[in-house]
Amino acid sequence: MTTIGRxxxxxxxxxxxxxxTVGHRHRVDADAQVSGTADAPDGHGWATGxxxxxxxxxxxxxxxxxxxxxxxxxxxxxLDPSNTVQTAHAIVxxxxxxxxxxxxxxxxxxxxxxxxxxxxxTRGHVVPIVPAAVIFDLPVGAWDHRPDADFGAExxxxxxxxxxxGSVGAGAGARAGALKGGVGSxxxxxxxxxxxxxxxxxxxxANPVGAVIDPQSGLPWDLGEDDLDxxxxxxxxxxxxxRLADLAEKHTVLNTTIGVVATDAALDAAMTRRIAMAGHDxxxxxIRPAHSPLDGDTIFAVSTGAxxxxxxxxxxxxxxxxxxxxxxxxxxxxCAADVVQRAIVDAVLAAESVASIPTYAQAAPSxxx
Numbered sequence: 001m002t003t004i005g006r007x008x009x010x011x012x013x014x015x016x017x018x019x020x021t022v023g024h025r026h027r028v029d030a031d032a033q034v035s036g037t038a039d040a041p042d043g044h045g046w047a048t049g050x051x052x053x054x055x056x057x058x059x060x061x062x063x064x065x066x067x068x069x070x071x072x073x074x075x076x077x078x079l080d081p082s083n084t085v086q087t088a089h090a091i092v093x094x095x096x097x098x099x100x101x102x103x104x105x106x107x108x109x110x111x112x113x114x115x116x117x118x119x120x121x122t123r124g125h126v127v128p129i130v131p132a133a134v135i136f137d138l139p140v141g142a143w144d145h146r147p148d149a150d151f152g153a154e155x156x157x158x159x160x161x162x163x164x165x166g167s168v169g170a171g172a173g174a175r176a177g178a179l180k181g182g183v184g185s186x187x188x189x190x191x192x193x194x195x196x197x198x199x200x201x202x203x204x205x206a207n208p209v210g211a212v213i214d215p216q217s218g219l220p221w222d223l224g225e226d227d228l229d230x231x232x233x234x235x236x237x238x239x240x241x242x243r244l245a246d247l248a249e250k251h252t253v254l255n256t257t258i259g260v261v262a263t264d265a266a267l268d269a270a271m272t273r274r275i276a277m278a279g280h281d282x283x284x285x286x287i288r289p290a291h292s293p294l295d296g297d298t299i300f301a302v303s304t305g306a307x308x309x310x311x312x313x314x315x316x317x318x319x320x321x322x323x324x325x326x327x328x329x330x331x332x333x334x335c336a337a338d339v340v341q342r343a344i345v346d347a348v349l350a351a352e353s354v355a356s357i358p359t360y361a362q363a364a365p366s367x368x369x
Contacts, residue, residue, distance in 0.1 A: 004028060004172070004352050005164030008185045012342075014201035015161045016187040017262040019057040019304035022203060023159030024169030024183075025050050025151045032355040035139040047141035047355045048095035050103045051169030051183060052155035053203060053260045055088055059305030062088035063273035064131060067280050068256060069293035072098045075131035076298070081269035085129060089116050090156060091300050092132035093170040093205050093258050096146035104132040106152030133258040133298040135207040137173035140355050166350035170258075173355070174207035176287075176348050178247035180357040181206040184347030186339040195265065195309050195331040202279065202339040204259035206347040209294050210287040213348075215245050218364055220345045222285050231349065232369045240364035247363055256296035257283055259343065261336045267303040271329045276301035278333035282340030299340070 004026075014020055026049025035043030055062065064079045074092075078085050092107050094100035108128045111117055117126030138146065155169065167174070167182045174181030187201030206212065214221050218241035219233060228234060236244075261279040279299040284290045291297050309328050318326045351359050361368060 005166040005168035006350055008163055008165045012187055013185040014187060014203040014260065014262055015163065017199050017201045017264050017304060018306050019055060019060065019264065020201065020262050021054045021159040021161055022163040023052045023054070023155040023157065024164060025154040025158060026169050026172035028172050028354055032141045034355045034357065035143065043139055043142050045141045046145045047173040048137055048146055049169045049172035050092065050094040050147045050151040050155045051205065052107055052152065052159055053091045054156065054159040055090060055302055055304065057304045057306065059266065060087050061267060061269050061272045061303040061305065062131065063269060063276050063301045064298065065273060065276035065280060066298045067291040068295035068297035070255065071296035071298050072101060072134040073132065073298055074101050074104050075129065079131060081273055086269045088129045088131055090128065090130050091260050092130055092152055094132065094134045094147050095137040095170050095173050097134055097136045097138050099146045100134040101132055102149050103147045103152030104130045106149030107156045109149065110153040110156035131300060135170060135174060135205055135256040135258060137207060140173035165346055167352045167354050170205045171347060174205060175357055176206045176208055177211040179212065179348060179363060180351040180353055180359045182347045182351040184343040184345065184350060186342035186346055188335050188339060190331060190335060193331055194327040198263060198265045198307050198309060198332060200261065200263045200332055200335040200339055202259060202261045202343040204257060204340060204343040204347055206257050206344045207255060208257045208287045208290065209255040209292050210289045211248055212287055212344065213244055213360065215248060218244050218367060220286065220348065221288060233367050234369055236364040236367035240366050244363050247358065255294045257287060257344065258298045259340065260300045260302060261340060262302040262304065263332055264304050264306040265328065265332055266305040266308040267325065267329065271323065271325060272301050272303045274329060275332060275336045278336040279340040281337035283344065286341045286344035
């Protein structure tokens, strides 16, 4: 397995949310090829993987919002706020298209071995709740080289606070338009206001049909000067902008952006789902177009319940008949959109070339300070 990826940055990663850990399992061969090329009409080698987001804490709530027209998912109906089960013990994000949903079986097996799951009786039997979503990466490498249950089990066992981003895990075979995609992460701790002290983080697997780079500027969409300074980016030279435009004309339909938004705020199931909905706003900022009929865009949301903001300011109080945490939720939703957008940009900037798919850094080296 090729060593790829860079460490996610403490203070800007989903595991800054207490109770969240992340594990990857991928296989990437140095000689992997994309199908349809002259050298490999059917593709060959491995370039795929699985990412697991583990969730701990008895108060954890999980929800999901699916916006793409071609989703590949498991257990998403279970997470409807009107249904009985309102938690999850892990969320699986995987390559392999619908075949990759088998990775959730392995994740369940590994969790069961640890005694993690919904308790079913007094004899220690449990049923782990493991929703999943997949990306379509089958043409990257050999079609029949895809993640299975063992990938899911190994990703569960690898989960920790420290993890890698880039062409790792479920992002190993990802493409972002014409460029290499991958896994990215971001987080923020809200300093003031009704949600002061709450942390919101995201982990995203960027594999969209749409473009992640503005063809006019040659930069990720909607970044201000402060964003560019933080990322170490500048407007690329004209030749690099033209090269990016040429790549965009040759991109193939490899699709779906999936991920998880997590917060340590104590929220109910309906409001947790609203966090997932807000995350799609960030997806729409980072990718053009988003939520197409060929995408399976899916965002899960998790509330670990560790923090309950207590505001004494009457300005933050909800009128009778409204949700009592409306002001808190509004602020968390704003941050959810921001961290999803930043996580997608992080995925593209951290990506390394796999199967000769160009990275943004290769296509536009002058964009990097």
